[in-house]
Amino acid sequence: MSPKNAGAKAKLTTDDFINDNRVKADLENLKKSFDPASGGRPFVVSDVVDAAGNQYVNLVQKGGGVFGIALVGYTYILEEMGIRFLRLAGTSAGAINTALLTVIKNKQDKKSKEVLQAICELDFFSLVDGHPAARWLIRKFITKKDFVGKAKNWLLFVLGFFGLLIIADVVLIGLRSKFPVLSAWAGAIFILSGFWSLLIAIGGSYIINLFKRLKNSGFGVNPGDVFYDWIKKLLFQNGVVTVSDLNQKAAICPKLSLRVYNESGVDDLKGDVTFITSELVTQNKIQFPAMCSLFATDIDTMQPAGFIRASMSIPVFFESYMINNIPYNDDRIKAAWQSFFHNSCPPANARFVDGGILSNFPISIFYNANIPVPRLPSFGIDLDDSKPGDKGENAFNWSLTGYLGRMFNTIRNYYDKDFLLKNEVYQKGVGKVDLSDDKYNWLNFFLSDQDKIDMFAMGAHAACDFLQKFDWSTYKDKREALQKQLTK
Numbered sequence: 001m002s003p004k005n006a007g008a009k010a011k012l013t014t015d016d017f018i019n020d021n022r023v024k025a026d027l028e029n030l031k032k033s034f035d036p037a038s039g040g041r042p043f044v045v046s047d048v049v050d051a052a053g054n055q056y057v058n059l060v061q062k063g064g065g066v067f068g069i070a071l072v073g074y075t076y077i078l079e080e081m082g083i084r085f086l087r088l089a090g091t092s093a094g095a096i097n098t099a100l101l102t103v104i105k106n107k108q109d110k111k112s113k114e115v116l117q118a119i120c121e122l123d124f125f126s127l128v129d130g131h132p133a134a135r136w137l138i139r140k141f142i143t144k145k146d147f148v149g150k151a152k153n154w155l156l157f158v159l160g161f162f163g164l165l166i167i168a169d170v171v172l173i174g175l176r177s178k179f180p181v182l183s184a185w186a187g188a189i190f191i192l193s194g195f196w197s198l199l200i201a202i203g204g205s206y207i208i209n210l211f212k213r214l215k216n217s218g219f220g221v222n223p224g225d226v227f228y229d230w231i232k233k234l235l236f237q238n239g240v241v242t243v244s245d246l247n248q249k250a251a252i253c254p255k256l257s258l259r260v261y262n263e264s265g266v267d268d269l270k271g272d273v274t275f276i277t278s279e280l281v282t283q284n285k286i287q288f289p290a291m292c293s294l295f296a297t298d299i300d301t302m303q304p305a306g307f308i309r310a311s312m313s314i315p316v317f318f319e320s321y322m323i324n325n326i327p328y329n330d331d332r333i334k335a336a337w338q339s340f341f342h343n344s345c346p347p348a349n350a351r352f353v354d355g356g357i358l359s360n361f362p363i364s365i366f367y368n369a370n371i372p373v374p375r376l377p378s379f380g381i382d383l384d385d386s387k388p389g390d391k392g393e394n395a396f397n398w399s400l401t402g403y404l405g406r407m408f409n410t411i412r413n414y415y416d417k418d419f420l421l422k423n424e425v426y427q428k429g430v431g432k433v434d435l436s437d438d439k440y441n442w443l444n445f446f447l448s449d450q451d452k453i454d455m456f457a458m459g460a461h462a463a464c465d466f467l468q469k470f471d472w473s474t475y476k477d478k479r480e481a482l483q484k485q486l487t488k
Contacts (some may be wrong), residue, residue: 011478012449014116018076022457026464027080030296033468034081044472045083046376047259048269050108054084056256056269057379057429058366059101063092064383065314067120069452070433071097073459074381076112081467086253086376089274089362091355094381095311099231101220101305102273103238103246108254117450118234124445127230130222134399162200165193169404205478224309227318232305243289246273262375269375274361276355277310280320281347286310287365295323295350310352317443321352361364363426364419374479377472380430381459385442425478431466434460 017023034043045414046055052448061071084107084473097115110170172186238305242244253377257268276290292299300321310321327333327347337346355362366378371380435442435458440451447455 012120012452013114014120016449016453017073017116017456018113020453020457023073023076026457026461027077030077030081030467037283038279040082043081043467044259045467045470046429047367048086048266048376049255049259049264050084050116050254050256052108053175054082054108055376056084056086057091057097057377058087059085059089060363060366060378060380061088061090061097062381062383063094063312063354064435065093066124066444066447067383067385067433067435067440067442067455068093068096069379069455070383070435070459070462071153072112072119072434073456073461074114074463075101075433075459076116076456077109077460077467078379080097080418085378086269086271087273087313087366088250088271089276089365091276091360092312092314093361095275095308095355097273098155098230098273100234101192101391102250103167103235103240105238106254107271116456122230124447127224128222128224128445129224130220131224132478152407157198162193165189165196169193183236184294218322220313221316224313224316224318224321226359227312228305231302231308232354235305240304243292243302244300246289246304258329258375262373264371264373264375266375269404270309270454274362274365275307275311275354277307277313278355278416280351281349282341285355286340287362291336291340294333294340294346297327297330297332311355311447313353314443315353315357323350323352324348326350359416361416363416363430364423367419367423367426369483372480374476377429377470377475377479378426380426381462382430383435384432385435385440423482425475425482428470428475428478431462 023110031039034037034040036042044055046057050054050056050098057078058328059075060073064070085101086107088098090096090103095294100115101111104114140340168189172182172189175424176182198423235241235246238249240249250271251272252267257271258266272290272482274290277286277288278284279286288310289299289302289304290410292302298303304324306321313319313321326348328348333346334344361380361382413487420430435455444451
């Protein structure tokens with residue numbers, strides 16, 4: 001290395017992730033526990049296999065901002081163990097990994113290295129593409145734990161000092177007639193008060209303009225254009241330009257067969273992909289690309305990258321994703337709305353925000369009441385970022401962020417939680433990644449390279465732990481029993 005580059009930061013590579021000692025050790029131990037030569041038990045997670053022996057599952061991935069890196073660590077382990085994904089669904093960050101696992105190579109291929117390469121080449125901070133003042137504020141707010149306290153103290157200082165100047169003006173003006181020597185001081189304080197007032201006025205005007213800018217941009221600090229261009233480029237590089245391309249890529253499967261007999265066979269098995277987003281005008285949960293007909297008479301006039309952009313539109317942090325000029329008077333559009341929502345009054349424009357508001361873990365879409373005995377399981381990757389101090393049941397011990405977090409999670413998780421409570425067997429296919437460490441923040445787009453590697457390793461560890469405990473026979477039996485109960 002030349003002296004000029006001696007102090008340069010090494011570029012993050014895929015090897016930094018998959019060759020991490022923790023990841024290698026976890027994977028080695030996992031494989032050993034299923035190695036017949038070492039006395040391990042057979043590795044069986046599904047009855048659906050391809051000619052190469054890969055086992056197929058459905059996979060749903062939870063949203064969670066930058067915690068999406070942990071999702072990649074989890075799916076890396078699944079792929080290394082010969083698991084492939086028939087149907088995929090995801091919300092927000094989960095939608096991103098879902099999209100890449102769908103479009104990269106073929107369904108029977110490993111894809112994690114290509115996903116990691118995309119992560120290595122992405123400058124996460126570039127996704128925060130809003131006004132420079134907003135970028136600075138977001139960086140400080142997220143990376144400096146005491147920033148809110150310092151900002152509060154600065155505001156109190158500015159207002160307090162201004163109050164003291166006003167008091168000093170009143171007192172000095174009253175005293176200078178009796179004490180002429182104070183006239184000079186009164187003049188100086190008066191000038192300082194005017195200067196301080198001007199600074200407050202400029203600052204206030206700037207803040208008001210920022211709020212106007214926020215309103216005009218759809219109540220989002222960041223346009224999200226950098227993310228949209230990034231994901232669109234990745235889709236194009238993998239041959240997905242239109243919605244039809246996406247559907248075709250998701251559907252194509254290798255020849256599948258069953259490990260054991262099942263009366264349902266495999267002829268009806270095909271892949272698909274679903275991205276969840278929340279539409280605010282009609283207040284509905286939207287599943288793309290399945291519901292494209294709600295917004296366009298020709299689905300290929302829509303851009304698949306927009307589905308992922310819509311799913312990850314974190315309210316306030318990103319601008320809403322918009323679909324304008326919907327042909328709402330067209331009978332085909334009206335029929336589509338009637339079909340999905342029994343509503344024949346489509347909107348002229350649609351505004352989308354993060355799908356996690358309504359369904360952050362959409363495992364329910366894999367439920368199939370027509371199959372008495374399951375042929376493959378539905379796996380789910382849950383991201384647990386609840387902080388230790390906010391997990392307790394004692395509500396008086398929660399922090400403000402813990403209180404707001406619980407309130408938001410109650411809303412966004414209720415629908416998915418309700419499904420899992422009624423169909424508890426699906427919980428057996430869900431693995432949880434523990435990201436509750438105080439140093440991690442799901443909106444921290446300023447992650448260090450080491451933080452990214454650590455999150456990947458956490459996801460990998462969670463996947464290994466899940467596969468050690470997962471029992472396909474028990475899952476299948478309980479799912480069959482549930483179906484018999486529901487049939488009665």
